[in-house]
Amino acid sequence: MLELLVAEAPADRYEKVVSDARADGAGPERLAELERARDLSLRIRDLFERRRQREAGLVALVDTVRDLTLPYTLDTLLKVIVRRTRLLFGVDMSWVALYDPQQDGSVVRAADGQASAITVGFRVPMVGGLGLRAMKEAGPFSTSDYLVDETFTHSEEIDAVVRAEGLRSMMAVPLQRDNEVSGVLYAAGRSVRHFGPDEISLMVSLADLVSVAIEKARLLDGTRREIAELAEDTLRERGSSQLAQQLRSIHSRLIDLVLAGSDLQVLTAEAAELLGGPLSVRDPAGRELAAAGVLPQSTVADDVAAAALDAHAERRPVRAAGGLWVAPAAAGEEMLGTLVLAPPEETEEHHVQLLGMVAQCIAILLLMQRSAAVADGQARDELLRDLITGSPSALEQVAERARRLSLDLDEPHVVVAVRPEGGIQGRALVWASAYAHRHRGLRTLAGDCLVFLLPGTDPGAASAALSKELSSVLGRRVTAGSSGPAECPAAVVTTYQEARRCLDAVVALGGIGSTASPQELGFLGLLLSENPNTGDFISHTIGAVLDYDNLQRTELARTLEEYFASGGSPTYAAERLHVHPNTVSRRLERITELLGEKWQEPAQALEVQLALQLHRTRRVLQRGPDRRRADRTSG
Structure with missing residues (x-):
């Protein structure tokens, strides 16, 4: 028996020794002694075999540990783990599932030896199965035949997968660190197999090492990500530094062109080449000063003006x-000008930065070319501000100041006072400067109003056009009052005061968003006027009737007087005129044709009556001196 142990003979050789002794006729005591020696020898042999297996397992475990210490990514590490597990335990299949908080369950992250069902990404149901039992008990759990084992809760979905893979024996060990389970390591075979205590113990040791390795891999992955982000930040900063240096170099080159005396066209062409697209430089009125390349035909002037x-x-x-x-x-x-760029298809941030730098350089060139114009703009504001305040020094020096600004204030000008709803903001000020420059006028800020002095004789038309454009630009209602024309510098202050009174009257009457001039306000405008012009009021109100009477030798004006005097009754008016009522009716129809359909409405009827009264008073006053002269002559 000892010789067989030394020779590591197979188990049937020990049984042969006893069989040969029995055949040789050995006695009962001798056979009993041989059988006991055989049993002891087989036990020793099994002990040696288990020891060899344990040593082989430890050696394999050490090799696995050596593999786990390599700097793998998490996915690569998990592939190494399942491969080593399958070879270490001699099973058909091995896989690892890690808990995923986003999916509220475990997900297979790596598998080895699978046929089809258990693949990477498979979500392990948390309603049964060997893994759930191992996670709940925080310890290893095994079965020799999975589908027929009733010692744990089954899941239909997991059973279907096990059946599809043809698995029978299975062992599951939780992956835990600091008493927290992060996943489960599985080993399974396609035949019935009882996992011994040594194998289960070895699986637990492997799971502990795997938990440490996974934690290390996760930390390593995090470190790699941080390093990658730092590298990207470094590259980005390096690129930004290089870009900033490049932009500074371009800016210096453009400034050198300006200081070298290059004209606007040369600077625009150089900038367009740097920006990689057609470039147009325009003045505050939208007129093109220089261009390099052709802008797209789909360019809409209104869109560009709003963006400007x-x-x-x-x-x-x-x-x-x-x-x-x-x-x-x-x-x-x-506002010196505006740059319009049609950029390349892929516009990056540095293109926008470069465009801003180009705009600065062009502004410097325009400022150098139009330094007088910049001073001119400030002088214009100061001049108008002095004119509307009635500054004596402004009136004394107005001729010289106007001459320097190429203004002729002896020509008719109108004053428009504008008040945008919501107050005056930067966009309104920019627009006001451009509008005044475009119409060869002046603009200034007076309290909460923008004040314009514009060439012309029709204040109503000027305020309507200005209010409409500013309202469109701001997207808000604009209220305006206007007056004029002022035909000398000294008249500007009174004209401005009338425009302000008209503006305040419109607001007081609830006409926010409307425009008005003294002529448009009728008798109210006559009251608001600094120098009331009754002749204009009469002509504006009933001038058509008076002209008709003079040409046709009719009595429409007298008919109107009698009509109002009789309380608006054509019959009573006919009695007072000693004519037939039909005659009065025909005259009233003619008056309607001349004055419009609304002349009998209360507001207009009041103005008609006032105009008639003023006209009658003027005639009396005009006849008075003539009669007195006639009396003196006859006497």
Whole structure:
């Protein structure tokens, strides 16, 4: 028996020794002694075999540990783990499932030896199965035949997968660290197998090592991500630094062109080449000063104009409709010009930054070319401010100041006072400067109003056009009062005061968003006027009737007087005129044709009566001196 142990003979050789002794006729005591020696030898042999298996398992475990210490990513590490597990335990299949909080369950992250059902990404139901039992008990659990074992709760979905893979024996060990289970490691075979205590113990040791390795891999992955982010930030900063250096170099080159005396066209062409697209430089009125390339035909002037106001108000390039970029060229609040760029298809941030730098350089050039114009703009504001305040020094020096500004204040001008709803903001100021420049006028800020002095003789038309355009630009209602014309500098202050009174009257009457001049306010405008012009009021109100009477030798004006005197009764008016009522009716129809359908409405009827009264008074006053002269002559 000892010789067989030394020779590591198979188990049937020990049984042969006893069989040979029995065949040789050995006695009962001898056979009993041999059988006991055989049993002891087989037990020793099994002990040696288990020891060899344990040593082999430990060696394999050490090799696995060596593999786990390598700097794998988490996914690669899990593949190594399931591969090593399958080889270490000699099973048909091994997989690992980790808990995923987003899916509120475990998800298979790696598998080895699978046929089809258990694949990466498979969600393990948390309603039964060997893994759930292992997680709940926080310890290993095994079965020799999964589908027929009733010692744990089954799940139909898991049973279907096990059946599809053809698995029978299975062992599951939880992956836990600091008393927290993060997943389960599985080993399974396609035949019935009883996992011994040594195998289960080895599986537990492997699971502990795997938990540490997974934690290390996760930390390593996090470190890799942080390093990658730091590398990206470094590259980004390096790129930003290089871009900033490049932009500074371009800016210096453009400034050198300006200081070298290059004209606007040369600077625009150089900038367009740097920006990679057609570029147009325009003055405050929207007229093109220089261009390089051709802008798209789909460019809408109104969209560009609206974007230009936003760009000047915000002091930065803005994107207009159609993909165009609009940048302001300004000096303080003075609007020197606008840049319109059709950028390349892929517009990056540095294109916008470069456009802003180009706008600054062009603004410097425009400022150098139009330094007198900048001073002119400030002088214009100061001149109008002095004129509307009635400054004596302004009136004394107005001729010289106007000459320097190329203004002729002896020509007729109207004053418009504008009050936008919601107050005056940067966009309104930018627009006001451009509007005044476009119409060869002056503008200034007086309290909560924008005040304009514009060439012309029709204050109503001027205020209507200005209010309409500003309302469209701001998207809010604009109220305006106007007066004029003023035909000398000294008359500007009274004209301004009349315009302000008209504006206040419109607001008081609830006409927010409307415009009015003294002529449009009728008799109220006559009262608000600094120098009431009754002749204009009479002509505006009943001039058509008076002219008809003079041409046709009719008595329409007298008919109107008698009509109002009789309380609006054609019959009584006919009695007072000693004519037939039909005659009065025909005259009233003619008056309606001349004055319009609304002349009998209360407001207009009042003005008609006032005009008739003023006309009668003027005739009496005019006849008075003539009679007195006639009396003196006859005497």
